[in-house]
Amino acid sequence: xxxxxxxxxxxxxxxxxxxxxxxxxxxxxxxxxxxxxxxxxxxxxxxxxxxxxxxxxxxxxxxxxxxxxxxxxxxxxxxxxxxxxxxxxxxxxxxxxxxxxxxxxxxxxxxxxxxxxxxxxxxxxxxxxxxxxxxxxxxxxxxxxxxxxxxxxxxxxxxxxxxxxxxxxxxxxxxxxxxxxxxxxxxxxxxx
Ligand SMILES: Cc1cc2nc3c(=O)[nH]c(=O)nc-3n(C[C@H](O)[C@H](O)[C@H](O)COP(=O)(O)O)c2cc1C
Numbered sequence: 172x173x174x175x176x177x178x179x180x181x182x183x184x185x186x187x188x189x190x191x192x193x194x195x196x197x198x199x200x201x202x203x204x205x206x207x208x209x210x211x212x213x214x215x216x217x218x219x220x221x222x223x224x225x226x227x228x229x230x231x232x233x234x235x236x237x238x239x240x241x242x243x244x245x246x247x248x249x250x251x252x253x254x255x256x257x258x259x260x261x262x263x264x265x266x267x268x269x270x271x272x273x274x275x276x277x278x279x280x281x282x283x284x285x286x287x288x289x290x291x292x293x294x295x296x297x298x299x300x301x302x303x304x305x306x307x308x309x310x311x312x313x314x315x316x317x318x319x320x321x322x323x324x325x326x327x328x329x330x331x332x333x334x335x336x337x338x339x340x341x342x343x344x345x346x347x348x349x350x351x352x353x354x355x356x357x358x359x360x361x362x363x
Contacts, residue, residue: 201241205258208234210265224267231265238269243276243346244301245338250281250288263295271300272353274345276338277307284309302345306338 210230219226226232248255263270275296279285289307296303308331310318317323325331 203237205262208237208262210234210258210261213261213264219267224269226265228265234262235266235269238266241273242350243274243342244270245276245278245342246292247278247280248285248288248292250279250283250285253287254291255285255288259292260295263292263299267299270296272302272349274302274304274342274349276304276342278310278338279307280310280315282312284311302349304338304341304345306334306341308334308338 208230211228215222215226215228215231224235226235246259248259251257254260275292277285277289277292279289281288284307286307286309289309293303310325310331314323314325314328314331317327318325
């Protein structure tokens with residue numbers, strides 16, 4: 172279990188590997204907290220598509236190296252005015268080739284489980300040449316408030332446990348499928 176402990180009065184979010192099957196044992200979860208990656212608002216002199224995905228800002232370079240380490244992503248998102256938080260979109264913009272041909276799943280929280288923000292993020296993922304997946308964990312308002320202010324845990328909501336299991340199964344399937352494909356083909360040939 173990877174747990175993110177925020178301020179005392181802020182909801183605790185945990186990413187949990189819910190399967191105990193042996194072939195799940197090679198999954199490693201790491202939490203990337205954007206608080207630890209204070210990327211400035213995008214101000215690169217040249218769009219990354221013209222630099223081959225090379226960024227000048229030193230933190231962006233480190234961010235890209237970190238993203239390159241992974242075979243897939245679970246993006247946990249709030250919903251701000253029916254879209255993703257700007258800081259999250261900014262972090263996506265600050266890498267390019269490192270996202271490519273990797274699957275991404277979503278966990279959202281808010282009024283409708285951040286469903287509208289997740290739809291935005293899926294479109295961005297397509298442009299980044301990722302594989303955005305269909306199954307998500309949408310933490311709706313009742314569960315959101317339950318965890319935030321009624322001492323409940325996400326595991327008190329069976330629909331979230333089911334959604335989490337399905338999401339992980341789908342993500343791991345795609346991660347396993349795409350890792351050898353990335354290894355077999357260079358990322359620039361063919362230029363897709
Ligand atoms: C600028 C802003 C816009 C918001 N817009 C939405 C929204 O469109 N839909 C929604 O369900 N919640 C919205 N909320 C409420 C957030 O879901 C809620 O504040 C949540 O705690 C934000 O996540 P965070 O605390 O991790 O930033 C908004 C919050 C902020 C700060």
